[in-house]
Amino acid sequence: MNNSTVAADNPDSYPLMPTYGQPPVQFVRGSGTELFDRDGNRYLDFLCGLAVTSLGHAHPAVAEAIHEQARTLLHVSNLYETVPGLEVAETIDRLQGGGGQVFFCNSGAESLEGAIKLARRNGGHGKHVVVSALKSFHGRTLATLHATGQVEKHETFQPLPEGFRHVPYNDFEALEASIDPSCAAVLLEVVQGEGGVNVGDGEYFKKVRELCDERQMLLMFDEVQTGFARTGEWFAWQHHFESEGAVRPDVVTMAKALGNGFPIGAIWAKREVAAAFQPGDHATTYGGQPLATSAARAVLRVMESLDAPSLARAAGEELMGKLLAVPNVLDTRGLGLLIAAEIDTETVGMTGPEIALACLEVGLVVNGISPTAIRLAPPLTVSSEEIDEAMTKLSSVLGGN
């Protein structure tokens, strides 16, 4: 036992701001799909820090890359070039299908901030509005909070930066009706993660692409949660457009899984769009520094060598099937290994968040994504045995045994 403060022990002297409520557990160590708390209890991590540690905890190749780079070169600023950043940018561009350029930053919200600035720079004076979807999530900075289509999160922080408009997700007519010449970009998640794991429609995205071409707007996909194989393609937009060849987004934001836990984000944009940014338009001190990009380089190498999208597809199909056999699971939705399970919460007598807490008590990490659903996002490397064990734990919570 260590002496550090845990929220539950010392609510009055706890040193962290109360933005997350009371943390119910203190994790000290992880390995693959497993996590261990300060008392040595073992957990299966079916959340991955919100779709971040997609290769599992303490991945040896990533740990080694961070260790090696820390002894070699940590930081020189973006006035100079470093090796891992170039390699990661080239790989990201290749995985996007080529023809683009990359800007590195440190988080998902920063990648969205940069994309919003790029849309404004590209649109020019008077063409600056970003249209996004209700129930979307794009970050917590002031601009990305306004892009986030959850009006209840806006109120306490007004006034927010202007230039945002929200329309119902997956509803093409509503989107079309909202467009006027001030619109610079349409910003969408291919699967809404925080909004409840809502999967967008292929037909919808294709019509949105056509509309963006017609009205000279950028199509920007927020793949912070879905990017890097989580949904069974390198990027979720590839479920819908790959067969069409040239039909692609103009801008893609990414972060979470790129560093497997090391903070890093990135914006990818088609070259002709990226060209709207001139020297001095956008910058970051830390974004793309060698420690972050060497971690990302190791992540991408491992993911490519494992063919990570095929892992996500196979394990996702297995997990969805096995979830449906768990008592009181009514339905599942999602893509690849980003999954929500709708639960008969009336019979179980707990809400989604309460079920997640009960799962934690039996050693399974998931989260409550709505009053009636939990979200599962295990590592792409999760094994069949681990899925079975997780389902046994979930069954014990939902009343099966």
Ligand SMILES: *Cc1c(COP(=O)(O)O)cnc(C)c1O
């Ligand atoms: C997590 C998330 C963000 C914000 O990323 P941060 O790193 O927390 O700033 C933005 N968009 C989506 C889709 C996300 O899931």
